[in-house]
Amino acid sequence: MSFLTLTDVSKSFGDLQAVTGINLAVEKGEFVSLLGPSGCGKTTTLQMIAGFVETTRGRITLDGRDITRMPPNKRGLGIVFQSYALFPHMTVEQNVSFGLEMRSVDKAERKERIREALSLVRLDAYAHRFPRELSGGQRQRVAIARAIVIAPPVLLLDEPMSNLDAKLREDMQFELRAIQRKIGTTTLMVTHDQSEALSISDRVVVMENGRITQVDTPYRAYERPENDFVSQFIGKANMLAGRIVAREGDTIRVDLGNDLAETGSIAQLPERGRAVGVGDAITLCIRPEKLRLGASGSGRLAGRVTSRFFLGSQWLYRLESRAGEMLVCCQNEGKEPLAEGDQVGIDWHSEAIRFIAQESARV
């Protein structure tokens, strides 16, 4: 049995169904992100694990024990709140010490553990400051120190980076991951930022409308999205609607309209949605960085650049083609980029394509 499990967990607030039938198993030492747009139920899920929100249905177990009805102050989980929720009337040291005092850790050990936790988040020099005398990033590190000093079985992070500016956020992501690796605490993070979830988690749980739509490693979630929502929420994607016109064994032929057709394999469909046949609606999904641009007339599709965005390491082009609008991402190789209005040919490798059968998109 997994370390932390959620079985058929649901929550409704009156008529509003916030979370519906969540099943999730988190292994010991894993870093899992709950990812989804706002209002998808990810924070409610976290609060049910923390015990601040009661479940309407379902069961939560931690290390084999049922904690579904346990009050939050008996669960002993480490929580980093979105607002950090530091105690403003206590110094950094007292903030970190609080959880140890509640566990009746004796004074000498307390001192040692506070010192360790503060040095882990590199705040040794700030032990006697009050929270209001710290910057946002420092406050966040105090919140982390306060949560990990108690050596909790599970660390819960509620949008921990949302109050930090972009540069600091990136630094903290690395740091958070490093800290988590070092202490090996099972961690569950809620975030709406897909790049954050992809960069630091072992697995991402994509949520939509109170349901889990996909649980996978970041790489697989990006490369093999199981439905339209995941493919568009994680990264960018070109989606071309089509219909299966032929199937021979594992090979399918898809008509995309506009004299465009593509041949692919069943293996390019998500595992759950492979029972497809002739006449089924299917979507072709390809990431912008997997499209290549060539001279006009080359490739599979002719296109015209309508706008371009400079992203530093990359150029993002928006193109007009007979298959509709296409996004193409090219490495900035130091050469002259395409200009708006340029005619180009768009090409791709057949293996770079993912198909999503429309039944599975309606899970």
Place this chain on the structure above:
Amino acid sequence: MSSTLPASQHAPRAALRAGWQAYMPLWLMSAPALLLFAALVLVPLAMTFALTFYRFDPSSGPIAAFDLHNYVEVLGSSYFHTIFLRTFGIAALTTLLCVVIGTPEAYILSRMRDPWRSLFLLVILAPLLVSVVVRAFGWSMLLNTNGLVNQFFGLFGAGPFKLEYTTFAIVIALVHVMLPFMVIPVWTALQRLDPQTENAALSLMASPATTLRRIVLPQLMPGILSGSLMVFGLSASAFAIPGLLGGRRLKVAATAVYDQFLSSMNWPLGATIAVLLLVANLVVMLTYYRVLERRYARSMG
């Protein structure tokens, strides 16, 4: 109340050069308030202070004497010692009761949902809408020998107790009036409190009681502090309630001043008591403020 604005050290050079002309609009704008304050507070206060150095002559009234014998009389007499001790005792007890009742009240109020919250806030503020004299008579009717409270005790064969004209009656009535002055600042402090800090404490395995004591209460201290100062100051100088519910014999400083001015016609002595009350009040409040302010200034701002 502790927010001392940082003096603008980088005041525009232009303002310095322009001199008084630059500040003219500011002076003009605050002139009405300044005039009102000077005419209604500073001048009478100065006159009262000057009066304390006069000598009282029963046949001809106050005579300028410019000595300190009034102070010697008040500070040396055990009669006045008792009055001052009673005054500050009542004020301290009222403040304590207001803290004990008002803080939980404000906390519960902040936890209420809206139709109820507005309703109960109005109930708490209601005493301020009724004249203090009417309210004092109301308490007097409740507490007198044949009053409702004694009638209630009578049902169980107890009493009647002497409730009116006691320190108890004064404190009860004062707490009733002063409660809004405690609830409002505490309520304001509660609005500033991040409700997640309570959840944070719970997640660190603190019991709900410990969370209240160690996390919520300290964050409310600035509110409790300013509420206490208001309640203490107002209670120590209260006149109508001690006057009506304390009767003739249970005097406090404010009623003693009244007696000296209007019964004995000894204005200089009355003025001396008034000035000493003001000074004592200031000393008590400033000490209290300093002691607590120092503890919370750095963390709570």
